[in-house]
Amino acid sequence: MTLYMPLFRTCSTLRSLTQFYAHLVVTGLHNDLLPSTKLIESYSHMGSLLSSSLIFDTHPSPDSFMLGVLIKCYLWNHLFHQVVSLYHSHIHMGNFIFVYPSVLRAVSGVGDLVTGRKVHGMVIKSGLESDAVIRTSLLCMYGELYCLGDAQKVFDKMPKRDLNGRPSEGLEMFHRMLSKQIRPDKITLLSVAEGCARVGCLRLVKSI
Numbered sequence: 197m198t199l200y201m202p203l204f205r206t207c208s209t210l211r212s213l214t215q216f217y218a219h220l221v222v223t224g225l226h227n228d229l230l231p232s233t234k235l236i237e238s239y240s241h242m243g244s245l246l247s248s249s250l251i252f253d254t255h256p257s258p259d260s261f262m263l264g265v266l267i268k269c270y271l272w273n274h275l276f277h278q279v280v281s282l283y284h285s286h287i288h289m290g291n292f293i294f295v296y297p298s299v300l301r302a303v304s305g306v307g308d309l310v311t312g313r314k315v316h317g318m319v320i321k322s323g324l325e326s327d328a329v330i331r332t333s334l335l336c337m338y339g340e341l342y343c344l345g346d347a348q349k350v351f352d353k354m355p356k357r358d359l360n361g362r363p364s365e366g367l368e369m370f371h372r373m374l375s376k377q378i379r380p381d382k383i384t385l386l387s388v389a390e391g392c393a394r395v396g397c398l399r400l401v402k403s404i
Contacts, residue, residue, distance in 0.1 A: 204234055210242050227255070233262045240269035264294035271298050276305030283315070293324055297333040304340040312337050325353070 207213040217235055220226040226235075232255050239247040252258055252266045263286055270278045279302035283295065292299075296319055303312040316334055319325050331354055338347035 204238055207238065210244060213238055213242060229259060229262060233265050236262065236266050236269065240272070245269060245273060245275075260289050260291050261294050263289060264298065267295055267298045267302075271302060274305065276302040280306060280308060280311055287318075292318070292322065293327065293330070296324065296330050300330075300333040300337045304337045307341060309341050309343065312341065
């Protein structure tokens with residue numbers, strides 16, 4: 197199947213991609229996870245999320261990685277409610293290490309703290325709380341939903357706190373300054389805003 201993957205790059209239009217998809221169906225290769233996942237991504241890039249969703253829904257045995265790609269496609273289009281809905285509908289699939297960061301970003305987008313806490317609980321239950329990417333996503337979610345106490349708890353458990361120029365450390369410093377009612381100067385605000393942007397806390401950046 198890997199021989200077919202470069203052919204995806206030759207599909208520059210929806211028509212050519214659909215023709216290639218038809219070829220995969222005829223050969224029976226559309227049931228393989230790799231090409232189906234790539235089709236989901238390709239259709240999304242061409243603006244046909246409906247086709248991406250249809251491929252996922254009709255696949256005989258989608259895995260969590262395929263789900264993660266579909267969720268990212270919705271996330272790229274800022275369809276946060278659909279991401280949360282997909283998560284709830286397929287929570288039975290198990291290993292969500294590829295899914296949690298995108299779901300947590302969507303939770304921030306819809307302002308759904310209740311679901312955010314439930315996702316955090318599932319992360320802990322799955323033994324994934326030590327994953328650096330997921331922890332950073334949790335930190336961003338709580339930060340963007342202005343739950344600074346929860347963000348601080350997540351940060352305090354992080355074994356390595358210097359990510360991409362230590363933005364998480366900058367976020368912690370900002371939280372501590374606010375808790376002590378210290379007014380940050382312009383330099384501090386700029387530094388913290390840059391750090392938040394690097395880890396994806398865009399809403400918190402705007403607030404800062």
